[in-house]
Amino acid sequence: MNNKVINVAVDGPAGAGKSSVSRLAAKALGFVYVDTGALYRAVGVNALRKNVDTRDKQAVAATLGDVSVDLVFEDGEQKVLLNGEDVSKEIRTPPASMAASDVSAVPEVRAFLFDLQRDIAKRTNCIMDGRDIGTVVLPDAQVKIFLTASPEERAKRRCLELEQKGTPQKYEDVLAEINERDYNDSHREIAPLKPAEDSVLVDTSFLTIEEAVASIINTVKEKTADEI
Numbered sequence: 001m002n003n004k005v006i007n008v009a010v011d012g013p014a015g016a017g018k019s020s021v022s023r024l025a026a027k028a029l030g031f032v033y034v035d036t037g038a039l040y041r042a043v044g045v046n047a048l049r050k051n052v053d054t055r056d057k058q059a060v061a062a063t064l065g066d067v068s069v070d071l072v073f074e075d076g077e078q079k080v081l082l083n084g085e086d087v088s089k090e091i092r093t094p095p096a097s098m099a100a101s102d103v104s105a106v107p108e109v110r111a112f113l114f115d116l117q118r119d120i121a122k123r124t125n126c127i128m129d130g131r132d133i134g135t136v137v138l139p140d141a142q143v144k145i146f147l148t149a150s151p152e153e154r155a156k157r158r159c160l161e162l163e164q165k166g167t168p169q170k171y172e173d174v175l176a177e178i179n180e181r182d183y184n185d186s187h188r189e190i191a192p193l194k195p196a197e198d199s200v201l202v203d204t205s206f207l208t209i210e211e212a213v214a215s216i217i218n219t220v221k222e223k224t225a226d227e228i
């Protein structure tokens, strides 16, 4: 046992269950759960508020001059602040999702958010989820997981989630959006979504949330047996 900070990187496509699974696993391990997608979403919301075309990379980069994005943790829950304002709800709308995907392809945006993610990981045992955590942000993380599921299964889950939130959407539209975001996220030039070479692949298509959480916890325990 030593005092080294433990970092768990969880990457994977939209809707694979990264956030629910990571949140529960972090809780069970007593780690902080960090959702990095929220940062890209906040930058996306900022661009939308300024009526910027989020596919215009230069225009998006120009929005970074006078913006502050921060993560705070209250009772184990993450809140994302845009210029000090809590935008944790606003970042979850479908336009914010597409805007996040667009702005995440802008190198200046990735550079802008890099230190913030690194600093959090440096000081706390955490499970950090995103697209490039194991490959770019935390290449030295002790544990790297690539969490995935088929697009159809992910669309089904997203529909259920939206229905429960009272904002139902058609399955075909949700599936199309997932396919579009998958394509964007894995074909962009900078930090594309791909499994780190040393990551453990977890396919949740046929797993319950509990099974996926158990698989993450077991992997973390195995890989850090002498550290926790």
Ligand code: DC
Binding pocket: 014, 015, 036, 037, 038, 040, 041, 097, 100, 101, 102, 104, 129, 130, 131, 132, 133, 181, 185
């Ligand atoms: O995980 P999410 O759906 O909240 O992420 C929103 C968008 O942000 C997603 O389209 C990809 C991008 N993203 C990224 O490029 N890198 C990360 N580490 C996290 C998210």
